[in-house]
Amino acid sequence: MLQHLYEIKYNRLFIDHINQSNKYKFLDTLGIGSFGVAYLLQHKLTNKKYVLKRLRAKHKNKASTKYNFQQEIAFLQKEMHPNLPTVKEEGFVKGLPFYMMDFIEGHTFEHLIFNKGQTFSVHESLTLVKQLFEIVLTIHDHGIVHRDLRIPNILLHHNKLYVIDFGLACYMKESTNIDTIKNPKKAENYIIDLYYIGHFLLYLLYSNYTPHDKKERCWQEELQLPLYIQHYIERLLLIKRAFPDTRTAYEALPL
């Protein structure tokens, strides 16, 4: 209960901070995640939209979470790729850190698939994955892994793909032996991003799938993909021999 009130207090403080800035006005709350809260704002003169992301009040005194939040800002400030948001400002409101970034118009793939019912053919899906790879390759070239390439964190606008939310990103650990990775979702090297790219591809391909009977089968049976595409996804998901690096996986894309 106290935590809830604390959150409400900071919510009010941030909305007041935005509205009193003379530059921006508050438009909406975009999302409340486990670590952050994202607000949509608009520049009063240019009408351009921005996102202000702040740490959740409950993490105000947690050193590791605060460190991760600062690291998230630092990663975005590297401006690694034009299809990542650019940080405009950063600061604190009553001890709680925030940063402001460009608002990416368009929709997340979660919204496109589950709310709008958009479908993607095999060719369209692979073309989108190619775009995602091009962003991920650049991030990996900077020695960073995103670690959260899920459909709510990937957006589409005018057929261009964008990646947000570096909240779980970290510097790549090079020395891990790929064969000993037990849980790819916890990895701190390229494997975790390849694993999520494999899942992203499955979400796109499933958008076109209509079940024929009530029995649930494995994706290989349900999707009935050409074998070379199935094998490719199995390698991304570590069901088959892992790709030795991101570029090899990108170059092997069956497109």
Ligand SMILES: Nc1ncnc2c1ncn2[C@@H]1O[C@H](COP(=O)(O)OP(=O)(O)OP(=O)(O)O)[C@@H](O)[C@H]1O
């Ligand atoms: N730059 C942006 N452009 C457009 N929409 C954004 C942007 N950043 C965030 N959003 C939207 O706001 C929502 C919440 O943002 P974000 O994913 O960064 O934080 P979160 O997932 O709520 O928090 P956490 O970091 O704790 O997981 C996202 O689902 C996305 O729809």
